[in-house]
Amino acid sequence: MYRRNPAGLSRRDFLKSAGAMAGGIAASGAMPLASLAQSDMSGALQWNTNHNTLSVNDFKIVIENFNEEFPDIAINLINHGDSEQYYTQINTAGVAGTLPDLFYVRSFDVAPFGGRGWIHPLNDLMARDGMDLSDFWPAQVAQNSYEGQLMTLPYDFSNWAIYYNKTMFDEFGVPYPTDDWTWDECYEIAAAFQEGDPSEQTRWGLEMHQWPWLIMGLLHAGGGAIYTDDYRHCIVNNPENVATLQRLQDEMAAGNVVHRGNTPAGLDPFLTGNIAMEVQGSWAAYYILDGIGDSFEWDIVKFPRGSTGLSAVSAAGGAWGIATNTADLDVAWEFCKYITNTESTNILISNQLRSLPGRLSSVPRWEEVAGTDIWKGRKVQVFTDQMLNDAINWSYPVYQGEFDAAWNARIISVFEGNDPEEMLRQVEEEANAAADRYFEDE
Amino acid sequence: MFNSDLLRREAIQGYLFILPWFIGFLVFTAGPLTAALGFSFTDWNGVSAMEFIGFENYIQLSQDSRFWQSLKVTLVFTFFFLILNIIIGFALALVMNQPVRGMRLFRTIYYLPAVLSGVAVAVLWAILFHREFGALNWLLGFVGIKRIGWLVSESWALPSIIIMELWRVGSTIIIFLAGLQGIPPELYEAAEVDGANRRWRLWSITIPLMSPSIFFVLIVGFINAMQVFTQAYIMTRGGPNYATFFYSMNLYQTTFRELRLGYASAQAGVLFVIIFLITLGIIWVSRYRVNYELV
Amino acid sequence: MAASTKTKVQDSFWSRRKRLRLQNHLLTYLVLVPGALLFLYPLLWMLSTSLKPKHQIFTYPIEWIPDTWMWSNYGEVFNQVPFWTYTVNTAVITVIGVVGTLFGSSLAAYGFARFRFPGRDALFLLMLSTMMVPIWVTLIPSFLMFRWFGWLNSYLPILVPAFFAQPFYTFLLRQFFMTVPVDLEDAARIDGANRLQIFLNVMLPLSRPALATAAIFAFFFYWNEFLLPLIYIQDQNKFPISVGISSFISEYRSDFALMMAASGMALAPPILVFFFAQRYFIQGFVISGVKG
Incomplete structure (x- = not known):
């Protein structure tokens, strides 16, 4: 079901649909109720990442934004620049049952982590909140699934x-x-x-x-x-x-x-x-x-x-998984949804052209930035074109x-x-x- | 009566003094060691249920080419490192035993690297070994040696790590120098009067009298060399093609990458047995070769 | 006649010695001077690279003297990673580790050196033989135990064992304690001091050089410790320099200057300690290696 490649779509159709989606989400974000109301949800989350300093700065911005809406949820961000170290930490924490509430999971890690029961399957939560998969890259959905369940929400998708x-x-x-x-x-x-x-x-x-x-x-x-x-x-x-x-x-x-x-x-x-x-x-x-x-x-x-x-x-990507040992699944889910929504994805990926955004609705912003001065004359759109036309639609085994x-x-x-x-x-x-x-x- | 009371009191006090060590021994060494032995008979990834599988891990180990490669790398490294460390350390100690001016400065320079270890040193050498822009190939260029791919070459990667470790030969020099200075000068004078030549003095006086120091360097060096980790972790990640895949790298990968905790425990147990047996072997040989009486 | 022959023989004997000595000295310098340069070479390269501007690092042949002296490379390390935090963490680990090592090991060493009790020699041998237990054997069970204690992501798994006597240091201190004359303790005993008081007030003050030696060895050990913090410490704000640098280099792998600056700063404290305490450092090897 998930494995259909969007390559059949023409580029214009694709971007049009993505743009429409972005518009819709932006509109819903602009609704007074949603933006003014502060949630009284409370808790503390640990969020572990495996990125560089440039990305960490953006993570901090997203945390700040999140806290405007959810002032009583404290986010503790821990970044490990070194992948070798990051995976040692995740594996030891997994064995110890002390995984961070939310952590970075690459396409390659979905099956092993899922198989060990470390990350929470998301289908029920998605259904509860009326979310579907249409805004994600189909290949990434396939890579982020384990035994029929979506295991992680996408951050970026790369080629x-x-x-x-x-x-x-x-x-x-x-x-x-x-x-x-x-x-x-x-x-x-x-x-x-x-x-x-x-x-x-x-x-x-x-x-x-x-x-x-x-x-x-x-x-x-x-x-x-x-x-x-x-x-x-x-x-x-x-x-x-x-x-x-x-x-x-x-x-x-x-x-x-x-x-x-x-x-x-x-x-x-x-x-x-x-x-x-x-x-x-x-x-x-x-x-x-x-x-x-x-x-x-x-x-x-x-x-x-x-x-x-x-x-x-x-193609392969990065995504966020919720630890099964999290103390408060709802809080973790709320945060996970927040950092992967279009607005956050724009900040994390599109405002400074990292990889391709994990959400299609964030691609228009990505392309807009790709046309700005510092990128002018550089064909960064190669990456979106390739993702549509040339990306191999495969998963990675356990x-x-x-x-x-x-x-x-x-x-x-x-x-x-x-x-x-x-x-x-x-x-x-x-x-x-x-x-x-x-x-x-x- | 009085005497045995006193003895008993002394014994109790003695036990009290070593009690912290004994508790530590039980909690941090003996307990975990026993547990590791138990784990080695199980299939366990730390998450799912532990499954008892008897000797299967050990049987699998005997057929695991990665395991044999890691053992080979470690033994080859240990052998060449120990031999070269002792020869170079001994030679430098002999030279540094000469009463020449500025010796204090020389000793400081030669000892200094011995205190430097760990990640920072590995990073320093990794750059030094860089094929295109490293200072080592630049230096060798002057004697007409073409660029060597030190850490990216399968045949040079292990020698590279040996060279880096030999940079820290200073501690061996210190031990040998102390040994040399402990040899009574009269022995040499007597030998000289007897007309003994240099080589004879080296083989008949110096080396036999230095055997306890050599023995010490050998044992301590052996135990440490068998556990080398940081260097390979930082500089080569065990590659290329497993050329620097030390026993500890294999343990690290089995434990923290693959989470095969039972299998890793079996590997660790085998390492312990190997270290134990070879150490006993060195001690056994030394009883016939090491000359304690003369010291 | 007889006397003059003797003098002649002696003359040639001494001049031969003198010539030999001169030859020896020359040979000694011939070995030691190039050797010393080789031993310093990596450190000089580190210093040179850490001070170069970017464009000068990837030139060949190597240019040793920077066009502009980039002292800012060192400051840049602080901008990129919490290097100061790493340093403070490493200092905390090192200080407590050294104190713990001295505490536990000197107690056990005194017990082994000065008391007669059944099984003493066997226990001492047992202690020595634990030096043969590779850290890897106890790693997994220890990890599970420390998890059970709730000690993960803290320095406790690294530091607590230090207080329970380390074999190498116990051995070193015992060797030294055995060389201290018993008479000195006997005097105190007659004055009515108990064994703990004697240990604290007589033995330890007399053993300052040996304690200093043990402290220096422990300093180098804890300063460089890598594997245990790599496994136990999850929070970047708790990283020691070793783990911090290993994380740093994978992110700035193309920046030789920053890598060298970071390495240099990590190596500076051990180098300083070595210069100030060289005597004790050397003595440690002498005690453990020769009198063993």
Whole structure:
């Protein structure tokens, strides 16, 4: 039911419906009763996030707004910048039964957290408050569901594109990439920027990241599957995927493409002008704008098409889950609804162009901001277009965490020259071992 | 009568003095150790019901390639780190035992890194090891060595962590220096009069007399090296391709990522047994090799 | 004739020694000077990088001297994260940890050093053997126990065990206590002091150097402690520097200067303590390593 892709909608239809929804919600928000009346609901909530300082500032604004309406609900925000640390905290708190009332849950965490009974299913609450799913991205609804229940309310939804340094392209006399390009063309362009002896190299064409779900999209575009249709088995070891990784490795060996390594000492060579193009997520737009300042001109171009000619980019998102151990479900639900309503989503995502908003009704505001001065000339709309047309409509299995761990441990070695087939075989084996553990009880 | 009363009083007072330790031992070590042993026979994720599965975790462990890899990494690291630490520490201690001017300054410089550890040091070295912009490859460039991918290279990642740990050889130097200074000079003078050469003096006087210090460095170094965690957690996350996937990284992942608490307990128990057996082995060998009488 | 031969032999003997010594000195410097530079190299690089402007960090060959001295990098760390809070937290953990360690360990050490009681040697061996128990073995049960105590998200799981004697420090202090002549205590005993009074008024004051040594070791330990706060502390406002920095670097991973500035500030207190208390630090190794 949830899995229908909106790709069938034309862009205009889609935005029109989203705009209408935004108008409706804005209108309801402007009703005197709703805005003036202060709720006498009271309580204290702990809210844990896994974001950067820029986002935390916006979280604080939303808390302030919430407290104007709900003055007696105290929100204690705790942010962990480091994901590794964040998940250690969540896992230990989960075992201890001391999970924060509301916390950040990525697409990949929905099934594991749901399976352990840590996050509260939301269908009853949604029905009680007359909410439906039509304002969310269908793919995200699928990713945020577990056993037929929506488990989290969406914050953002992300995909990938290529950020490129226009100033550097001009210097080298290379024409800017266009939206219909392929990975072959992308690597070819990257080669133009590589120069000199590898032991002295400080400029590369393209930076690629090792993150599994990014490359999963790349593999998909190359015609290779990751999981079986029922997500019960991993089948990532196939000739198509080997070929895609092999090509990437060849480009790295040639010095055209570079990776950051899985260490904290990885620098961001795009920000520092050491690289012409970077594969980056939609969430990074604002961070990159902030980091580059006016040191060079840059823009965004669509994720390239794969060797099959398929335009495909993976999508995943962030959302908020309510802990089953929360002391006051109603208060937590009220807050969860508040921070994911259109107005809050505008503040959190659209006012400064983070990733794509988790609500369709917040997209018009996002696009409006995308047309303002600081973004002028930059095609950030690539991200909305891709989400409509190219985003792969898939979910992540309950053993995605183990897949990621097996992947992360080996991918750098493949970048450095290890046999991709060997790696995919091992990843597949470990992911399936984990799958067996999860499914053996059923 | 009087005497035994006194003895009993002394015994009671003695027990009272060590009582805090004993309570701590029961509550913070023996209790958890026993509980961990119990957990190791269960399948448990900390949330759902605990299921008794007998020796299954141990059987699974024997077939778990990630486990064997983590054990291999840890043992290889421990072996090379201990050997190099002792050789370099010993050599530097011998050099620093010379009465030359400015030795105090040299000692301060060599000891300083020994007090620096943890996250900040790992961050410092992670940047130092950076392939393109790190100071280590820059320095090696002067002797014609091409850029090494230290932490991103499967073959160099573990040596990188060993090198970083050897930077902190200062504590070993201190122990060896103290040992060297405890050797009576008359022994060397007598040997010199007998016409013994340098090498003979080193092998027949210095090393035998230093054996208790070497033994101490070996035992303490071994126990610590087997538990290395922060370095890999910060610098490599166990990669690339499990090249720095220390035993503790595996435990961390099994415990806090996968929440397989029973399985992790079995792994931890095995680590304890390994440390215990190898330590006993070192002690046993030392009874024949370490020369206490001369000290 | 005989006498002059002897002098000649002695002359050549001494001049040979002198030559050897000179050779030795030269060799010593030849090893120590480059070695010292190598040992300082990482710290110099840290200092240099932490003071560079952004554009100078990603240049090759490396430029060691910053164009402009960016002292503001250090201030920037404070703007980005509550570094001051981290420092205060670390100081709290360290001070209480050191006090607790000295308290529990000196009591047990005195018990083991000065009393005869059945099973003493076996218990002492048992205590020493707990040094072999990896922290990982007790981690999960301890976590569940501290949860049951309601101690999560507090420093109690890190600090309370300190008060119950740590094997390494107990061993160190016992070794020292055994070297203190018993006569001094006997004098106090004749004056009617009980054993606790003797411990407090005679033994501890006499053992100041050993206590200082233990305190310094404990200082380094608690200052750098990472795993336990990583697991037990959830609230960022309670983070010690170690956990704070690990969180910081993943967010500012592209900013070498800030990372180095943060690391430098974390390392400064141990470096200072080392400079002021080098003597006790060295002594600790001597007591534990040689007389053991």
